[in-house]
Amino acid sequence: MSERITGAGGADGTGGAAPAPRGQLRTIAARFARHRPAVASLAVLAALALFAFAGPLLWQWDHTVSPDIPSSAEPSGAHPLGTTSAGNDVLGQLMRGVQQTLKVAFTVTVLATVLGSVWGAVAGYFRGWVDAVMMRLVDVLLIVPLLVVVAAVGGNVRGGTTWYGVALVIAAFSWTPISRVVRGVVLSLREQEFVEAARAAGASHARIILRHLLPNAAGPIIVAATLLIAVAILVEAAMSFLGFGIQAPDVSLGLMVQNAKTAAFTRPWLFYPPGLTIVLIALVINFIGDGLRDALDPRQAMVRG
Template identity: 70%
Template structure:
């Protein structure tokens, strides 16, 4: 039923296809493309788009098409890692707080409040700039995850506070089910809808955050590359050499748009109160 309702959301289905193509471009493309993202002596620098180099080349002798594939791959890896880890941590934290309530809930939610009031980009930039190895994609992803789980924790807590008063939870308590079983076997599966939607939207937030960090110099650094780093490196060439600036910028926008439309479709498909068929 959920899949049928999701398929009726045309924007979400089109976005799903586009996201699949972008993912294939990022992860399969490097295996079939003759150039990689590094500098090559066989590549002439500062060349406009051509059949051999569809996105042109940089001053240093990089193939921009290969850089775009690598940058998309690294940005997606960061975003997916942040989404998965933050969703797991935030879901468990919020479910435990919502189930136990009282003093446990108060203490755990004050911790969440601390992470929520800290500006994400400022915090990640401060930590990333002082951590050895912070320029690698997985270090960037782990540091971003530290400050991204709190939003999901608050969403899950609100859902669990409602679910814990339902009859099936009372029945589980009556038969002697342990708290851990109730949380992981009953509460979290029934909160899957909001969790999936929040996790989907977190992917888009992570893509934008990584791009912003790379743009200000605290994200992935050379010799590796990301979409944000490509935009930062070509910001002065937007009008003189647009083939350097627009491909990574357009891909960032496309990834975020497709993820948001997919999240919108999942919200409609998982919401039992939603009866409108999107056109």
């Protein structure tokens, strides 16, 4: 008998979305495991996170300038990625850069996903003038180039050059695509029987949205959130490159590229490690997103039990 994902049938009698059965979770995991690029990308992302957060505990040099580090040294056993003209170990900088970039990306994703999901769910649930007003604001934000507005705001907000300041600024303007995705899903869910049952049982609007609608939109939300990680990484890198993001004495991948933009051919060990790392992180995140999309697609054939 085939298993299928359904929104109805909560154990509380209100027709709420019940937790996914263990068989469904195994099926989703099996689908994801069959997506080899996604599995390989997940392993690469885990290795990068380990490099960024555990590496500084093991490596003797951090991202700061040290009088014991020779200036403009080529890669060697003591400094595998060379050093900067100011006396920074590039490997130590790369660890710190990946760490800061990942912290910004995942913070942006959590904040923007929560805000965008709730905004889109409210608009789709109430429809009418509420939907019209809320989505017109989304349309206005969508037509403004994201990089331009976050750079302008980030450069004029106190604390905007710290990693959490950069994350807050990016999150404040990057939630709109998720809100549109969630709104579309909620528009199709709000007329389902389990929502009608919840209304008949006296559930409040907030409970219907948070307890019944958003859990049933989890698949599209997870996929959209995964892709938002890659967007946040690229936007943070661009902001730092333009001088509106994380600034010295801290470091990010974008700032490393900006500082080494004139040394791409003369001292390539300064330019290419952070630049290629940005590309690598964005690629693996997109592959993971593709794998999650395929695994959560309800049109895929479920494993039969």
